[in-house]
Amino acid sequence: MTGLRLLMAGGLLVLLASFITMQNKKVVFFGDSITQAAVNPGGYIVKISELAANDNLAGQFDFIGAGIGGNKIYDLYLRIEEDVLSRNPQIVIVYVGVNDVWHKRTSGTGTDLDKFEKFYTAVIKKLKDKNCKVALCTPAAIGERTDFSNELDGDLNNYAKVIRNLAKNNNLPLIDLRKAFLDYNLRENKENKESGILTTDRVHLNEKGNQLVADEMWKVIKSL
Amino acid sequence: MTGLRLLMAGGLLVLLASFITMQNKKVVFFGDSITQAAVNPGGYIVKISELAANDNLAGQFDFIGAGIGGNKIYDLYLRIEEDVLSRNPQIVIVYVGVNDVWHKRTSGTGTDLDKFEKFYTAVIKKLKDKNCKVALCTPAAIGERTDFSNELDGDLNNYAKVIRNLAKNNNLPLIDLRKAFLDYNLRENKENKESGILTTDRVHLNEKGNQLVADEMWKVIKSL
Amino acid sequence: MTGLRLLMAGGLLVLLASFITMQNKKVVFFGDSITQAAVNPGGYIVKISELAANDNLAGQFDFIGAGIGGNKIYDLYLRIEEDVLSRNPQIVIVYVGVNDVWHKRTSGTGTDLDKFEKFYTAVIKKLKDKNCKVALCTPAAIGERTDFSNELDGDLNNYAKVIRNLAKNNNLPLIDLRKAFLDYNLRENKENKESGILTTDRVHLNEKGNQLVADEMWKVIKSL
Amino acid sequence: MTGLRLLMAGGLLVLLASFITMQNKKVVFFGDSITQAAVNPGGYIVKISELAANDNLAGQFDFIGAGIGGNKIYDLYLRIEEDVLSRNPQIVIVYVGVNDVWHKRTSGTGTDLDKFEKFYTAVIKKLKDKNCKVALCTPAAIGERTDFSNELDGDLNNYAKVIRNLAKNNNLPLIDLRKAFLDYNLRENKENKESGILTTDRVHLNEKGNQLVADEMWKVIKSL
Numbered sequence: 001m002t003g004l005r006l007l008m009a010g011g012l013l014v015l016l017a018s019f020i021t022m023q024n025k026k027v028v029f030f031g032d033s034i035t036q037a038a039v040n041p042g043g044y045i046v047k048i049s050e051l052a053a054n055d056n057l058a059g060q061f062d063f064i065g066a067g068i069g070g071n072k073i074y075d076l077y078l079r080i081e082e083d084v085l086s087r088n089p090q091i092v093i094v095y096v097g098v099n100d101v102w103h104k105r106t107s108g109t110g111t112d113l114d115k116f117e118k119f120y121t122a123v124i125k126k127l128k129d130k131n132c133k134v135a136l137c138t139p140a141a142i143g144e145r146t147d148f149s150n151e152l153d154g155d156l157n158n159y160a161k162v163i164r165n166l167a168k169n170n171n172l173p174l175i176d177l178r179k180a181f182l183d184y185n186l187r188e189n190k191e192n193k194e195s196g197i198l199t200t201d202r203v204h205l206n207e208k209g210n211q212l213v214a215d216e217m218w219k220v221i222k223s224l
Numbered sequence: 225m226t227g228l229r230l231l232m233a234g235g236l237l238v239l240l241a242s243f244i245t246m247q248n249k250k251v252v253f254f255g256d257s258i259t260q261a262a263v264n265p266g267g268y269i270v271k272i273s274e275l276a277a278n279d280n281l282a283g284q285f286d287f288i289g290a291g292i293g294g295n296k297i298y299d300l301y302l303r304i305e306e307d308v309l310s311r312n313p314q315i316v317i318v319y320v321g322v323n324d325v326w327h328k329r330t331s332g333t334g335t336d337l338d339k340f341e342k343f344y345t346a347v348i349k350k351l352k353d354k355n356c357k358v359a360l361c362t363p364a365a366i367g368e369r370t371d372f373s374n375e376l377d378g379d380l381n382n383y384a385k386v387i388r389n390l391a392k393n394n395n396l397p398l399i400d401l402r403k404a405f406l407d408y409n410l411r412e413n414k415e416n417k418e419s420g421i422l423t424t425d426r427v428h429l430n431e432k433g434n435q436l437v438a439d440e441m442w443k444v445i446k447s448l
Numbered sequence: 449m450t451g452l453r454l455l456m457a458g459g460l461l462v463l464l465a466s467f468i469t470m471q472n473k474k475v476v477f478f479g480d481s482i483t484q485a486a487v488n489p490g491g492y493i494v495k496i497s498e499l500a501a502n503d504n505l506a507g508q509f510d511f512i513g514a515g516i517g518g519n520k521i522y523d524l525y526l527r528i529e530e531d532v533l534s535r536n537p538q539i540v541i542v543y544v545g546v547n548d549v550w551h552k553r554t555s556g557t558g559t560d561l562d563k564f565e566k567f568y569t570a571v572i573k574k575l576k577d578k579n580c581k582v583a584l585c586t587p588a589a590i591g592e593r594t595d596f597s598n599e600l601d602g603d604l605n606n607y608a609k610v611i612r613n614l615a616k617n618n619n620l621p622l623i624d625l626r627k628a629f630l631d632y633n634l635r636e637n638k639e640n641k642e643s644g645i646l647t648t649d650r651v652h653l654n655e656k657g658n659q660l661v662a663d664e665m666w667k668v669i670k671s672l
Numbered sequence: 673m674t675g676l677r678l679l680m681a682g683g684l685l686v687l688l689a690s691f692i693t694m695q696n697k698k699v700v701f702f703g704d705s706i707t708q709a710a711v712n713p714g715g716y717i718v719k720i721s722e723l724a725a726n727d728n729l730a731g732q733f734d735f736i737g738a739g740i741g742g743n744k745i746y747d748l749y750l751r752i753e754e755d756v757l758s759r760n761p762q763i764v765i766v767y768v769g770v771n772d773v774w775h776k777r778t779s780g781t782g783t784d785l786d787k788f789e790k791f792y793t794a795v796i797k798k799l800k801d802k803n804c805k806v807a808l809c810t811p812a813a814i815g816e817r818t819d820f821s822n823e824l825d826g827d828l829n830n831y832a833k834v835i836r837n838l839a840k841n842n843n844l845p846l847i848d849l850r851k852a853f854l855d856y857n858l859r860e861n862k863e864n865k866e867s868g869i870l871t872t873d874r875v876h877l878n879e880k881g882n883q884l885v886a887d888e889m890w891k892v893i894k895s896l
Contacts, residue, residue: 100312105555108334109339115299115333122302136358143826147829148820148826149829154820157821161821328551329780373602373605373609378597378604379600380533381596419472473746553780557782563747
């Protein structure tokens with residue numbers, strides 16, 4: 001092979017390589033109504049693309065919402081093939097748990113803690129088997145009071161602990177939204193209000209809640 | 225080919241055919257604590273093998289229990305690969321639904337009706353995709369009173385209706401245990417007792433309950 | 449005393465007596481949101497006054513609503529002095545039970561069956577101690593399906609049975625709305641609808657529901 | 673009146689006064705299963721009489737248990753005449769709230785927070801109308817973990833807050849068992865166990881729990 005040919009071949013490789021690196025990383029946000037709303041203007045997924053743009057990384061990511069209202073961990077498991085794996089994402093952010101706790105009270109159809117862990121483990125396994133990078137979020141809040149008098153705080157703390165352990169035991173990055181929300185409320189919610197600081201209704205995110213979630217997630221996503 | 229050779233080849237074919245038909249059909253019973261107990265002496269699976277023996281069909285079936293206490297429809301879905309499909313059964317009897325209703329009251333962790341249908345549909349699909357013959361059972365009882373004053377009768381009737389529709393829409397045989405139990409109690413439970421007729425504790429089967437379930441199931445299994 | 453004076457005195461007595469008998473009987477309807485709405489146009493209490501007028505008995509009754517939304521049997525007990533006894537009614541119609549069952553599912557705050565009976569017994573005792581004539585109503589419906597597949601049918605039937613027994617054991621007239629509603633729906637609700645026949649929303653009365661309740665109650669009230 | 677007579681009259685008054693002061697103060701403990709068990713050996717009421725004896729005040733008090741298993745605030749209201757007021761106590765310790773929260777989860781029959789406050793207010797009024805001195809206890813625990821991950825911590829904290837406010841607004845001494853238990857567990861429950869520190873089963877008192885309750889109550893009782 002002549003020098004020229006070598007040069008051309010080398011050039012092709014560079015082109016190919018840059019083409020490959022130019023392919024965006026797909027990030028799927030896998031969750032419930034909070035994530036379903038996150039693709040709307042002001043939603044946390046939209047805000048994450050803004051953060052990516054600010055960091056001049058916009059061209060490197062595709063951000064895809066896969067949230068469905070009312071979903072619990074076993075609902076994620078049921079639709080993981082169709083809604084996540086079929087998209088071949090590089091990164092999946094799992095953000096679930098509020099309904100698993102909340103529905104115990106509202107409709108008698110929450111998720112037992114041991115089954116929550118079992119299905120969550122199965123979800124992680126499916127994602128790892130497809131070589132997805134996975135980050136886990138704790139559920140942020142059902143009520144924003146800071147003195148642990150939100151009705152479901154005890155139970156929600158328990159489910160958050162399970163997720164923290166799953167992250168640790170599976171060596172996965174943790175996005176500890178529950179801690180982030182509590183810290184923020186301890187600073188900003190001096191009147192011990194139930195909602196209106198980071199949520200509109202104790203659960204769903206307002207402007208500041210979406211920003212906080214976006215900030216916490218983006219820190220992790222860009223490090224992956 | 226000479227006549228002798230033809231004869232020999234024919235004999236081989238007969239042998240082969242009889243060998244094939246001599247392979248037992250695997251029947252997996254897929255369910256909750258009621259099915260978990262059914263492999264014990266006096267249990268309905270044991271009684272079904274007795275019925276098969278009476279019909280001189282003992283050699284044609286392997287009866288395999290795959291029941292786990294506390295299971296709801298989504299638990300079946302989670303373990304269907306490992307506990308059912310991996311065994312390559314020819315026939316699968318799905319018998320679930322009590323906990324989906326009952327746990328609403330006892331622990332706030334029942335299954336919403338629409339999700340019950342969704343997961344049940346997914347279970348049927350997995351079984352059909354593997355060419356299993358499938359029969360569906362309605363949940364027999366949570367309480368044996370005949371005047372519809374068992375606390376959860378309304379809800380349980382609703383879940384039974386979903387299963388009846390799934391059987392119909394999927395062209396699957398239905399083993400309507402709920403109807404069979406009610407009919408039996410209308411005849412035999414003149415004092416309108418809550419338990420003790422076919423169940424020990426409103427839910428789990430006594431001797432007669434196991435026999436009734438075995439009779440109803442065997443009729444369907446041998447027809448498949 | 450002369451004959452004339454005697455005559456005049458006698459006339460006065462007659463006048464007085466007729467004045468006394470002309471005092472209206474106070475009828476208090478003691479219940480929950482269904483009764484709270486019953487004083488509105490088209491409500492069952494309004495319809496009962498129309499029925500009384502049709503029977504030329506309008507002048508003999510005062511119909512008083514004492515219903516408060518969300519009330520269970522123990523709420524009635526708490527406010528019986530202030531809202532019922534303080535009015536010195538001759539007749540009290542107790543119509544409660546839906547929330548005692550319903551709130552188990554919606555908020556985890558229903559009433560245990562044994563406590564329902566205990567508080568109901570205490571309510572009856574308070575009314576009897578004040579010499580009120582008392583009639584008891586069974587809760588009509590939480591869902592109008594006729595095949596006992598309304599979610600809470602079993603439980604509601606149980607509470608209705610307790611009320612029937614209380615009426616029997618205390619020799620009180622029973623207004624069996626649950627039976628009346630079921631009979632009506634068996635005739636008129638051929639499509640097995642959940643609501644829209646006698647209720648607007650499975651529980652609260654539409655025009656026909658108010659009429660049926662009024663008819664059933666008026667039969668009893670005018671006989672007291 | 674002569675000096676002698678005056679002297680005699682004075683002596684009588686002194687006798688009478690000492691007779692009056694020698695009458696024991698009746699203290700009724702009004703509550704649920706925790707109080708029902710408190711009259712048994714090692715129970716907190718037995719321990720309080722020991723504390724009284726240690727302080728040489730044994731002769732001044734009669735300690736009477738009026739606890740019934742499963743009681744919620746409205747059950748106390750129902751039986752207050754018969755079980756408390758009829759005994760003409762000088763002091764009543766109200767200790768309730770666990771079942772109002774707990775039964776939401778176990779049987780769907782807890783007490784709504786607003787109704788809890790309403791019935792509690794009615795209980796206080798009945799006691800004050802009879803000139804009883806009243807002290808209020810917060811419910812100690814449903815689970816002893818110190819990181820607010822006991823399932824019902826949030827709800828229980830809320831009910832405790834209502835009781836603290838009722839004490840404050842009614843100028844009644846507060847026996848803040850919930851705070852005492854949490855403080856004790858923060859010191860002694862380093863492993864964040866769910867039970868076994870002050871309770872046997874997350875709710876009912878072990879030896880140390882009974883002692884802590886007795887200590888906290890006795891401080892208040894002897895000051896009344």
